[in-house]
Amino acid sequence: MEGYGFFEAKKMFPRLLTLFYILENDFEILPQNVLIKEGIVTNQMMRQTPYVRVEMPDLERVAYICDEEGNVSYIFDTAKFAEKGLTLEELDIEDKGDKNSLIEKYPGIGVRIIQTKNWRNQIEIALQEEIPKIQKEIIKTNKIEPKSEFKERRNWLSFKEK
Numbered sequence: 001m002e003g004y005g006f007f008e009a010k011k012m013f014p015r016l017l018t019l020f021y022i023l024e025n026d027f028e029i030l031p032q033n034v035l036i037k038e039g040i041v042t043n044q045m046m047r048q049t050p051y052v053r054v055e056m057p058d059l060e061r062v063a064y065i066c067d068e069e070g071n072v073s074y075i076f077d078t079a080k081f082a083e084k085g086l087t088l089e090e091l092d093i094e095d096k097g098d099k100n101s102l103i104e105k106y107p108g109i110g111v112r113i114i115q116t117k118n119w120r121n122q123i124e125i126a127l128q129e130e131i132p133k134i135q136k137e138i139i140k141t142n143k144i145e146p147k148s149e150f151k152e153r154r155n156w157l158s159f160k161e162k
Contacts, residue, residue, distance in 0.1 A: 011069040013115060016052055019065055022124055029058055037092070053092060059127050062088060064099070073119070074099055075126040076110035084109065 023029040035055035049068035055078070056062065062081075064074040076091070084106055094102070103110045108131045113122045 012049070012067045013069065015065045015067050015073060015115075015119070016054070018120055019054060019063060019123060022120065022127070023056065026124055027059065027127065029056060033058065053088065055088070056127070061127055062091075063123075064091075069115070072096065072115070073113045073123065074103075074110055075113065075123065075131075077108065077131050080106070080109045080131070 020031050023034065024031070035053075035057070037053040037055075038050050049066055049071075051064045051066045051071070054063045054065060057078075060077060060079045062076050062078050064076075066073070078088075081088070081091075086102075091099070091102075099110070100112060103112060111126050111131055113119060113126065116122075
């Protein structure tokens with residue numbers, strides 16, 4: 001139904017390719033030295049592109065990356081993950097809400113990174129520093145300002161005043 005304006009194709013961002021670029025150029029880790037596993041997409045999911053799990057044993061990190069617009073990226077510390085008795089196979093089947101809950105339940109185990117102009121820098125930070133430090137760094141680099149449609153009060157003219 002694309003021609004009818006009901007569905008608009010989502011943009012794709014080369015996040016996975018960018019992750020490989022970061023690994024090779026900033027950490028000297030070649031793609032053949034990481035483990036890659038593609039997830040699935042079910043009919044119940046809004047996205048049409050699967051997440052890809054990228055294990056980086058040299059960095060003790062695992063990333064969940066989706067190139068489709070509107071999907072966050074996740075980086076988890078595999079050493080801390082193992083300390084909690086958790087497995088990547090369990091994490092693979094968790095949805096975004098479960099991943100977010102896991103990050104809240106075990107501070108420092110992982111980080112959620114949204115697509116912004118600072119995405120690349122945030123991924124690099126998440127791969128090289130301890131995760132407890134990252135949350136503050138991500139907030140600093142995003143310079144997020146809460147936006148609200150109610151922020152500015154406008155005085156509308158009545159029909160009579162026009």
